[in-house]
Amino acid sequence: MESVQGEVAEAHEPPGGDRDLALADGRMSAFATADVDEARFVGSQMFYGGAIRPDGRGTGFEVRIVGTRIGPLSLGLVGFGTQVSIAFRGLGGSYGVTLPMRGTIGHRIGSREYAATPDAAAVIGLADAVDAAGWAEGARSLHLRMERGALEAGLSRMLGVDGVGEIRFPDLLDLRSGRGADWAQLAGALFGRLERDDGLVANALFAAQLSDAVMTGLLLATDHQYREALDAPPRPAPPATIRRAAQFIDENAHLPITVPDVAAAVGANTRTLSRGFRDHLDTSPGAYLARARLDGAHRELAASRPERTSVSQVAAAWGFFNPGRFASRYRATFGVLPSQTLRSGS
Numbered sequence: 001m002e003s004v005q006g007e008v009a010e011a012h013e014p015p016g017g018d019r020d021l022a023l024a025d026g027r028m029s030a031f032a033t034a035d036v037d038e039a040r041f042v043g044s045q046m047f048y049g050g051a052i053r054p055d056g057r058g059t060g061f062e063v064r065i066v067g068t069r070i071g072p073l074s075l076g077l078v079g080f081g082t083q084v085s086i087a088f089r090g091l092g093g094s095y096g097v098t099l100p101m102r103g104t105i106g107h108r109i110g111s112r113e114y115a116a117t118p119d120a121a122a123v124i125g126l127a128d129a130v131d132a133a134g135w136a137e138g139a140r141s142l143h144l145r146m147e148r149g150a151l152e153a154g155l156s157r158m159l160g161v162d163g164v165g166e167i168r169f170p171d172l173l174d175l176r177s178g179r180g181a182d183w184a185q186l187a188g189a190l191f192g193r194l195e196r197d198d199g200l201v202a203n204a205l206f207a208a209q210l211s212d213a214v215m216t217g218l219l220l221a222t223d224h225q226y227r228e229a230l231d232a233p234p235r236p237a238p239p240a241t242i243r244r245a246a247q248f249i250d251e252n253a254h255l256p257i258t259v260p261d262v263a264a265a266v267g268a269n270t271r272t273l274s275r276g277f278r279d280h281l282d283t284s285p286g287a288y289l290a291r292a293r294l295d296g297a298h299r300e301l302a303a304s305r306p307e308r309t310s311v312s313q314v315a316a317a318w319g320f321f322n323p324g325r326f327a328s329r330y331r332a333t334f335g336v337l338p339s340q341t342l343r344s345g346s
Contacts, residue, residue, distance in 0.1 A: 032064045034081075039063045043086075050088030054080075067143075072150030073211040075190055077101075079140035085133040095151055095167065096124040097144040097218065098132070099175075099187055105134030105141060107171070114171045116141075121184070123169040123222060142187055144214065151215050157260045158219065159229055160269030167224050179221035186217055205293075205319035208256035216260075216270075234269070237276025241266050245273060246281070246288060253292035254318070259285045291333075293318045297326075298334055301341040311338045 031042050040052050042065065054061040060082045067076025074094075098105060099121040106115050107122050108131040116122035116134075124130060126148060135141065148166075155164050175184035190210070220230065244266045249257070262285055263273045270285075277285050297318040304314065312323055315338070320326040330338045 028066060028068050030066045032062065034062045036061055050086045053085045055083045055085070070207045070211045072147035073214055074145040076143050077140055078143055080135040083133070084135050085131065087131050093126065093148045094145045095126065095148065095169070098122040098124070099142045099184070100134070101140045101142060103134060103139035105132055107132050109171070112171060116172070119176050120172045120174055122171065123173055125169055126166055142190065146215055154212070154215050154260055155219055155226060157263050158216070158270050159226065160272060164226060167226070169222050169224050173222050183217045183221040186213060203316060203321070204256040206321060208258050209319070212258040212260060234271035234275045236279065237268055237272045239280055241268055242276040242280045245285065249289050249292050253289060253296050259289070293320070294329065294333060298330070298341065301338055302344070304342060306342050311342055
C-alpha cells in the first residue's frame with residue numbers, strides 16, 4: 001500500500017473561503033463533492049484530517065458523507081465513487097472504528113498491514129498514523145470517533161477506579177460472533193438511523209443512551225489490556241447503595257441520564273451496580289430506568305389534554321420512540337392504552 005502521509009497538511013486548507021462543516025450535536029450533516037481538495041477539507045472538519053488520493057488521477061472521483069455528533073460520539077457514512085487512498089495521523093485525542101458495509105479497506109500502521117471488512121472492523125488508537133486504501137465504486141463505510149476522555153471515563157466507571165491510561169485496542173474487531181456481532185448489530189442500527197434521518201438523534205434521552213451503548217459495547221467487545229479486569233466478577237453492592245441509586249433514577253428519569261451516570265452518583269462502578277440491582281431488586285439498572293420513564297410518561301399523559309399534545313409526543317419526550325412498542329408496554333403495565341389515559345385526563 002503506497003503511503004500518502006506527505007499530503008496530510010493539505011487536508012486543513014479550505015478550498016475556497018471559510019466554511020464551518022463541523023458536525024453539530026443531534027443534527028444530520030450531509031455533503032457531496034467531486035472535488036478532491038474540497039473533500040480533504042470537509043473530512044478534516046467532520047472527522048479528522050487526512051490526505052485523499054483517488055486512483056486513476058481522480059477519474060470519476062466523488063465522495064458523499066452524512067454524519068452527526070452525539071455528545072462524545074461522532075459517526076458518519078462515507079462513500080466514494082472510485083477507489084481512493086487516505087492517510088491520516090491519529091484522531092486528535094479520539095479513538096476510532098471503521099466498519100465497511102461491503103468491500104475491503106486495507107490499513108497500514110507502520111509495518112502492520114490488515115484489512116477491514118464487513119466481518120472485521122478496524123479499531124484505531126489515539127496516535128495511530130494510518131494509510132488506508134479501498135472504497136471501490138459504490139462501497140460505503142461507517143466511521144465512528146469517540147472522544148478519549150469519555151471512553152476512558154466510561155471504562156473507569158465500569159472498573160470502579162479513578163482513571164485508566166490509554167486503551168490499547170487490537171487492530172481488528174471480529175464481528176462474526178459473540179460480543180463483536182452484537183456490537184455490529186448496534187452499528188447497523190446506527191447506519192439505519194442515519195439513512196432514515198428521522199430526528200431521533202436530536203432527542204437528548206435517546207442520544208445519551210445511544211452514545212453510552214456504543215462506547216460501552218466497544219469496551220466489552222474488544223480485547224484490550226483491561227479485558228481481564230472487566231471479566232472479573234463484580235463486588236456485591238450494599239443495599240443502601242442500591243436504594244440511593246433507585247432514588248436517583250426516580251428523581252432524574254426525565255433527564256438524559258445513563259446507567260454510568262447513576263453509578264457515578266452513588267460512588268459505585270457499573271458492574272457492581274448491575275449486580276446490586278439484580279440481587280436486591282431482581283432487575284437491571286437499565287430496566288429500572290426504563291420503568292421510571294414509563295411511569296413519568298403515564299403521569300404526563302394523565303395530566304395532559306388531547307387537543308394540546310399527543311401520545312407520540314409524550315412518549316418521545318420520555319425516550320420511547322416506537323409507538324407500537326410503547327403502547328404495548330404501556331398496556332401491559334397499566335392495563336389501558338396510552339390514548340385512553342390521555343383522553344381520561346381531558
